[in-house]
Each structure stands twice: as structure tokens, then as C-alpha cells.
Amino acid sequence: MPDKLLLLTGKLAMPSLQKVLDDMAPLPFEYRIHELGLSVAALMTDKMIARRLKPEHYQDCQKIMVPGRCRGDLDALSEQLGIPVVRGPEEVKDLPLYFGRAKKQADLSKYDVAIFAEIVDAPERDIAGIVARANYYGEAGADVIDIGCLPQEAFPHMEEAVVALHDAGFKVSVDSLELDDLRRAGKAGADYLLSLTEKTYHLAEETDAVPILVPAEPGSLASLERAMEAVDKINRPFIADPILDPIHFGLTASIVRYYELRQRYPNVDMMMGVGNLTELTDADTSGVNAMLFGMISELGVNHVLATEVSPHARRAIKEADVARRMMFAAKQESSLPRDLTSDLLVAHERRPFPDNEDEIKALASNIKDPNYRIKVAEQGIYMFNRDGLMQETDPFAFYPQLTLKEEDTGHAFYLGAELARAQIAWQLGKRYTQDEELQWGCATQAEEEDLTQQKEEGTTMTTGKKCGTA
Numbered sequence: 001m002p003d004k005l006l007l008l009t010g011k012l013a014m015p016s017l018q019k020v021l022d023d024m025a026p027l028p029f030e031y032r033i034h035e036l037g038l039s040v041a042a043l044m045t046d047k048m049i050a051r052r053l054k055p056e057h058y059q060d061c062q063k064i065m066v067p068g069r070c071r072g073d074l075d076a077l078s079e080q081l082g083i084p085v086v087r088g089p090e091e092v093k094d095l096p097l098y099f100g101r102a103k104k105q106a107d108l109s110k111y112d113v114a115i116f117a118e119i120v121d122a123p124e125r126d127i128a129g130i131v132a133r134a135n136y137y138g139e140a141g142a143d144v145i146d147i148g149c150l151p152q153e154a155f156p157h158m159e160e161a162v163v164a165l166h167d168a169g170f171k172v173s174v175d176s177l178e179l180d181d182l183r184r185a186g187k188a189g190a191d192y193l194l195s196l197t198e199k200t201y202h203l204a205e206e207t208d209a210v211p212i213l214v215p216a217e218p219g220s221l222a223s224l225e226r227a228m229e230a231v232d233k234i235n236r237p238f239i240a241d242p243i244l245d246p247i248h249f250g251l252t253a254s255i256v257r258y259y260e261l262r263q264r265y266p267n268v269d270m271m272m273g274v275g276n277l278t279e280l281t282d283a284d285t286s287g288v289n290a291m292l293f294g295m296i297s298e299l300g301v302n303h304v305l306a307t308e309v310s311p312h313a314r315r316a317i318k319e320a321d322v323a324r325r326m327m328f329a330a331k332q333e334s335s336l337p338r339d340l341t342s343d344l345l346v347a348h349e350r351r352p353f354p355d356n357e358d359e360i361k362a363l364a365s366n367i368k369d370p371n372y373r374i375k376v377a378e379q380g381i382y383m384f385n386r387d388g389l390m391q392e393t394d395p396f397a398f399y400p401q402l403t404l405k406e407e408d409t410g411h412a413f414y415l416g417a418e419l420a421r422a423q424i425a426w427q428l429g430k431r432y433t434q435d436e437e438l439q440w441g442c443a444t445q446a447e448e449e450d451l452t453q454q455k456e457e458g459t460t461m462t463t464g465k466k467c468g469t470a
Contacts, residue, residue: 004030006061007088008049010041012363013067016092024101032061039366046072050080058083090433091354106340108325110332113296115324116173116192116271116305117142117317123155130161131168138170141321144192146305147185149176159188173212175305179203194305195241198227204236212239212271212303219243219250221257228268239303241271246280255295262299271303272296278316279309285316286344286441290337293323297331318442319344343442352429353377364389370403374418376432381422383415393426395419 009017014035021031034057036044044067058064064083066074068090078085089098117137122130134145145165149155158174162185165172173192174185179200182193186207193209197216204211211231215223224242231238242257261270274292278285296304306320307313322343330337342349353376355363360375364384367373375382380393390401398419404412418434425432432438 004032004061006058006064007031007033008036008041008044008053008064008066008070009033010044010067011035011039012359012366013041013092016359017095020092020095024096024099027099034058039368040363041067042069044070046070046074046077049085050077053081093351093354106326106329106333108322108329108341111321111324111328112302113293113324113328114143114303115141115317115320116144116146116194116303118146118148118175118275118305118307120148120307120309121150122147122161123150123153123158127157127160127164131164134165134168134170137317140315140317142306142317144171144173146173146175146192146194147190149174149178149181151177155181158184162188162190173209183207185209192239196227196231198223198230201227201230204231204238205234210237210239212241214241214243219245219253219257221260224261225264228265237269239269239271240265241273241305244272244274244276246276251277258295258299258301262301266300269303270299270301271305272301273305274316274320275305275307275309275313278313279307282312284346285313286319286346286443289316289319289323290326290344293320293327294337296324297327315443322442342439346441346443348429349431349439352425352431354431357382360384361389372415374415374422374432374434376422376426381419381426383419393423395423 007017014033017033021027021033034053036049036052038044038048049066049070049072058081061083064081064085065088066085068087070087074085074087089095117140119125119130119133119137125133130147137145147158147161147165149158158181162172162174166189171191172189173194174182174190175194176182176185182196182203183206185193186203186209190207190209192212193203193207194212195214196203196211197214199216201211201213213224213227213231215221216227217223221242224240228238228240240261242261243254244258245251245254258270258272261268272292274289277292278288281288304320304324306317308316322341326337326340326344329340338350355375355377357377357379360377360382363375364373364382367384367386370385370387372383372385380391381395383390383398387403390398392398395416398415402412402415421438422432424430425438430438
């Protein structure tokens, strides 16, 4: 941070900027605010700054900060002025976060839970289809590709699928209720077998695959423990899964089983299959995954089996990846899982309305041109230009009030699209910025760039478990 910072702003934003900086005191740097001679800071451009800013305005400063929506080439401006010029946040109220006064940016590059992503219909896919689905899961964050077998359905190309997935760089598990399927999978070189019990554990002696152990009797922790003891006696590694049951079919009791197993065996590897909640509950899977991975983090469960079968769960693997990273970061910092990432805030935002009604009215009173601006606050949607301010909650209510030329169909189309976005933002409680798409967290492909970049810079599991990427 420079010794002294010059902050450029407009007349309307200057009081808000000063208040935010006052609230942040003490600051580890000095600053001076310079009002550039325009009403709306967002209208600032590089050429305007070059014309209006004089050397005496910044002679004792080491850096100039302009509003986040300032347009133009700041590198060229920096060279012209002889001082670094940088963009600040788009909203004045986000300055504390920009300067690190809010929670510091979380390190989401690490996790301690391996995700097994199940291809539930693998027997019905050809090899190319299985590998294509695996690649999709891998890009979403999966560490292991689980080949799901179907009851009483032939799977003649299972061995070929295991080899193809290994060739593609994946670790592989095979999931079947049939012992013959698991035996074939083990001989083909599968890394994990789902699932063995106290009655079938002996298969673990025939293969190098790590068995996932489940109760032979549904809901019986004693049955699972007997399987664990039996596999331990033959000196083989294993992963224990008490089985998470759906809501109203034993969910609470199954969570208790996970807790009891962890209390009795503090260091044993454990798995939780989350599909019984994400798939079988009509609720957004982002919230379900957040809650489940919170429990997973507290319990020290280090393997998760996840699926994307129901259309409403089509981003569940990505959400699981985000949730495990978020919970790991929160646990490392001994903090609540807040302000770490917004990728699971799909429908709502914690700070949806940066402008209040009085600020919007003050801004509108200083507009001197016919171009419409759109803002969203808690009270509804605001649209204004030099001719006045309108406030509604229904985009159609604006139409009779518009002063558009009859032939200006392009502008009308633009306003319709922007007002539709604004209505959605107001109804759901999301942040709206004119000319920008709404943000939907990891529910859409477009919102993954930041997390993908962090993964590329350092995707690591913090344990040395066989399933990890370390």
C-alpha cells in the first residue's frame, strides 16, 4: 500500500467515500480525496482524468485510485501522468473489502475431502460416453470417478471402462450390489470397491482395491464395526460408510451413527454419500451441500460420494467442490463459513443493495442527459434521466412513463432486458449493476473462473490419503 493515495471521485459520491474511509480508521496509509469536477463518478474516463488532473493534485502521492467503473486505458494514463493509476471497487461500500478491512480473501486452493462422482448409468453408455462424463465431473472437481452398475443389467464393457478411465488420468471406483461385478472390477484394476460388508469383506483379499465398507444390516453400526474389524485383521486399508439416509427415512439417526463412529474411531477413513439428500429433497442443492459439508468438516469425513441424476442437482459436483474448500478454509481459520466465497449464494446475496433510496434520488437530481439509468434498492426498481425519477416494482409499469422516440426500438429492447434483470435482482435480493449480467454463483458455467484459477494455481489435498491429488 502506498504512503499516500489520491482517490478520485465525483460530487455525489464524495460524502459516501469520506464516510466509508472515516469508518475504516485508522488506516495504514494516508490519503487525499479529489473531486474531479463531475457529478457522477461512474462517468469518469481516462481522457477526462488526463485533462482535468494537474500535477499539483498528486505531487505528494504514490498512487491514484479511480472508481471501479472508470472507462479507459489506465496503463496508458499511468505512463502519461508518471504515477500508477489503479481501479478501485465498483461500489464505494466495498472499499473495506478492497483494502482488506473486511475478511481477507480466502485461500480456496486446499481441501481435505475427496469427491467420488458416480456415473449412475455407466452400463448404458459406451466407452466414449463414460470418459466424456468423467471429464465433465473432473472439471467440476471430482477426484475419483465412480462407475455405477445397475441391478440385473449386463455390463460387458466394465473392464474396458476401468482401463479407459485410468488412461484418461482418473482414479476409479466401481459401485455394485453384485459380488461378481466387484470381483471383475478388482481384477481390472479398480482403485476402490463400493461396497463390501461383514459378509463379503473377504473379496478384499483378492484385490488391491480399497473397499468401502457398509453395514450388512441397514442402520446397524455394530454390523459396520464387525466389517471394519474383519478387514483390519487381514491388514487391508478400508473406508467406512455408515450410510446417510433420506429425510423421514432415518436421516437424524444416520447422522448420529456418523458421530458415534467418529467418536469411537478418531482416525478411521470415512465416506458419506450425499445423494440421498441432494437428489431426494426438493431444495436447491447449493444450500443442501453447504450444510452437509459443514457436518462433514466437523466429523472429519474425508470421502464423499456425489451424484447428478435429478435435473435440479445438475451442478451438485461443482457445489460439493466449492463447499469442501469453503469449509476447509473456515476450519483452518477457526471462523464461520462467511465471506469466503459467494459461489453457493445462488439465489440471494448477503449485501444485495449497495445504494439506498436517498442516494439514488441525489444521483438522479444531478443527471443532465436523456440516457436512462437503472438502480435497485430495497424499495424496488428506480429508473431516471434528466426528465425525472421513476420508481416501480413491475417493469411493465415503466412503459407508459417512457419518453422514447417511436422508431427507437433498439433502446426499448435494451431497457426491457435491463428492467427484467433489475426485477429479478429486486425480487430475489441480488446485486444489480446496469449493463452487467446477474451473478449466479457456481450454478452457471460462467461463474467458475475465479475458483478454476485458484485450483490451477494450487489444487491440493492436505492429507496423504490414497484417494487424494497430493
